[in-house]
Amino acid sequence: MKKESIALILACAAAVATVVSIAAFEILLGAALLAVIVSRQWRWPPITLPLCIWFTLTVASAAASGHLGAALPQIKKFYVYLMLFAVYSAVRTVAHVRVIVAAWAVAAVLSAAWSFEQLAKKYQIAVATHQDFYTYYVTYRITGFMGHWMTFSGEMMMVLMPILAVLFFSRDRRWKMWLGAALVPISCGLLAAYTRSMWLGAVVGGGYLIWMWRRWMILSIPVLIGLALLVNPFAIRERVVSIMRPRAELDSNEHRVVTRRIGMEMIKAHPIFGVGPEQVGKQYEVYLPADIHKPLPDGYYGHLHNIYIHYAAERGVPAMLALMWAIGQALADFIRARRRLSQDAEARWVLNGAVAVIIAIMLSGWYELNLGDSEVLGMFLAVIACGYAVIASTAETKASALHS
Numbered sequence: 239m240k241k242e243s244i245a246l247i248l249a250c251a252a253a254v255a256t257v258v259s260i261a262a263f264e265i266l267l268g269a270a271l272l273a274v275i276v277s278r279q280w281r282w283p284p285i286t287l288p289l290c291i292w293f294t295l296t297v298a299s300a301a302a303s304g305h306l307g308a309a310l311p312q313i314k315k316f317y318v319y320l321m322l323f324a325v326y327s328a329v330r331t332v333a334h335v336r337v338i339v340a341a342w343a344v345a346a347v348l349s350a351a352w353s354f355e356q357l358a359k360k361y362q363i364a365v366a367t368h369q370d371f372y373t374y375y376v377t378y379r380i381t382g383f384m385g386h387w388m389t390f391s392g393e394m395m396m397v398l399m400p401i402l403a404v405l406f407f408s409r410d411r412r413w414k415m416w417l418g419a420a421l422v423p424i425s426c427g428l429l430a431a432y433t434r435s436m437w438l439g440a441v442v443g444g445g446y447l448i449w450m451w452r453r454w455m456i457l458s459i460p461v462l463i464g465l466a467l468l469v470n471p472f473a474i475r476e477r478v479v480s481i482m483r484p485r486a487e488l489d490s491n492e493h494r495v496v497t498r499r500i501g502m503e504m505i506k507a508h509p510i511f512g513v514g515p516e517q518v519g520k521q522y523e524v525y526l527p528a529d530i531h532k533p534l535p536d537g538y539y540g541h542l543h544n545i546y547i548h549y550a551a552e553r554g555v556p557a558m559l560a561l562m563w564a565i566g567q568a569l570a571d572f573i574r575a576r577r578r579l580s581q582d583a584e585a586r587w588v589l590n591g592a593v594a595v596i597i598a599i600m601l602s603g604w605y606e607l608n609l610g611d612s613e614v615l616g617m618f619l620a621v622i623a624c625g626y627a628v629i630a631s632t633a634e635t636k637a638s639a640l641h642s
Contacts, residue, residue, distance in 0.1 A: 241277035242328075248273050249328035250338050252321065253620035256613045257345040257393050258383050263616055264317070270324040281327045283626050284571060288564035289319060295557035296515060303514020312515035321616045325623035331631055332584050335624045339400045339591075340413055342617075343420040346397040349382035350427030353390065356380045357430055357472070372476050379432050384613060388606055391431035392614040394424050395440045395602065396595050396621065402444055403591030406451040409584055430472045435605035436598075443598030450590055493537030494544075494605065500525050501542040504551035512554040518542060541610060545603035548610070568622045569596045575629045585628045592625035 248270035255263035274280055293316055300309030329335060357380050364374040379387040382394075401417050401424070408414070428440060441459060448455050467475050503525040504513050513521050519540035526534075542548035549558040576589040599618055602608055609615050 241273065242279060245270060245273035245277045245279055245328040246330075246334060249324045250334070250341065253325055253338050253617065254341040254345055256321075256617040256620065257342060257349055257397070260613055263613065267317070267321055267324060267616070270328065271320055274324055274327045279327045280323070281630070283322055283326045283623065285322075285564040285567050285622075288560050288567065289322075291560040292557060292564065293319075295511075295560060296553050299511040299553040299557060300515050302511040303517055305514050305517055308517065308520075309515035315612060315615075318612050318616050319619060322619040322623045325620045326626050326630075329624060329627040332588055332628055335588050335628060336404070336408075336410070336413070338620070338624065339404060340417065342397045343401055343417055343424070345383075346394060346424045346427075347420050349384070349390065350394065350423040353380035353382040353427045353430065354423075356382075372473055375473075376432060376477075380427070380430055382427060386611075387431045388433060388436075388608065389611045389613050391428055391433035391436040392599075392602070392606075392608045392611065393617060394428040394431070395436040395443070395598055396614070396617055398424055398428070398440055399443050399447065399594040399598060400588075400591035400621070402447045403587040403594065406447055407587035407590055409582060426471070429466070429474055432472075432474075432477050433606075434477065435602040435608075438605075439598035439602030442601050443594040446597055447590060447594050493535040496530060496535055497522075497537070497539065497542045498544055498547055499527050499530065500539075501544065501547035501551040503527060505547070505555065508551075508554065510554045510556065512550065512552045512557070515552055518548065518552050541607045543606050545600075545607055545609050548607050565596060565600065565622075568625065569593060571629065572596075572625045575625075575632070579632070583632075585632050588628045589625055592621050595621045 248266055252263055252266035252270045255266050296309075296312060296316075300306045300313065303309070329338070360375055360378055360380070361371060363369075364371045367374075380390065381387050382390040384390040384393070398421065401421060405414060405418055405421075428436060441463075445456060445459055448458065467478060500522050501518075504518070504521075507513075507525065513525075522539050542551060546558060546562075549561060572589045572593050576586055576593070579586050579589075595618065599608060599614075609618065
């Protein structure tokens with residue numbers, strides 16, 4: 239087997255493993271990177287510069303905080319960002335991306351199936367202990383193969399986008415039938431995870447794809463939401479209602495308001511370098527606004543549940559802007575590249591899917607630190623890498639045609 243093929247297989251496996259196991263994902267990523275270097279395929283993606291600035295400012299933040307040792311977990315997480323380089327270097331064609339999406343679908347269906355087993359057990363516990371299911375379940379939700387429901391639902395949300403992109407825009411009919419069937423368990427898993435931020439991201443990201451496919455079909459979204467509320471699977475109506483009428487300490491609305499305000503206080507005090515990586519959870523009480531009194535609303539205060547405010551508070555506004563520069567540049571590059579393609583170009587589904595994933599992640603990121611999860615971050619970077627790989631492949635094809 240050629241070295242290039244080994245690198246491709248390992249890079250694809252690492253991308254898919256993000257849905258299954260963080261240990262397998264990190265091991266396969268290391269092997270993929272080694273294979274890419276040995277086969278001399280290494281490529282620098284177009285967003286390398288802003289990412290390097292993000293890395294540099296993260297280290298500067300750690301040094302400025304005086305807690306360099308405590309910041310090591312976030313510095314070690316730079317390794318996850320190498321997913322972008324491994325996949326971009328190894329993946330070369332739309333067909334390669336299609337294989338990754340198909341494997342993501344299989345892994346997501348299996349994770350969703352396992353989550354349904356978890357859901358059944360949790361329902362049995364609620365009944366056996368005479369507890370209201372909603373009250374019990376909000377605290378103990380399904381996680382699939384992951385360790386937390388936010389990680390699980392973030393992955394289900396992202397997998398849905400490229401599957402829909404294949405169904406809407408691909409001219410290749412292979413796998414379409416079973417990819418369409420995979421939407422059912424994956425969507426049900428996302429619904430049953432009760433993560434409202436990921437619901438919102440999925441609706442808007444999916445809405446973008448529908449708009450680009452058949453604009454009049456955008457009317458199907460409120461119809462589908464209405465049907466879901468009418469049928470009310472997994473008691474989702476109560477969860478939707480909690481957006482406007484939360485149940486005091488049970489729902490996280492007030493908790494997130496408090497964490498955002500704490501973050502703003504941190505930003506005001508340390509706008510350049512922040513309080514330092516891994517310091518938000520250790521110092522949040524110092525930055526409580528004067529009008530907020532203890533006891534604080536129930537919830538996790540180890541991070542700020544918002545990628546924009548958290549990274550600005552933790553590492554400084556310049557660092558947060560560098561990360562947004564990288565993501566924003568990818569979004570703009572994919573939209574521009576998609577516009578240059580003809581309506582029947584197969585690469586369109588890859589670029590539309592990548593745009594939808596970015597939209598979903600950036601919107602849900604207002605309510606959760608989704609990019610703080612290594613599995614979600616790894617998969618997100620793999621999606622961006624696939625988008626750039628297809629752009630490079632299209633450019634190479636055009637160049638070959640001109641010289642032939």
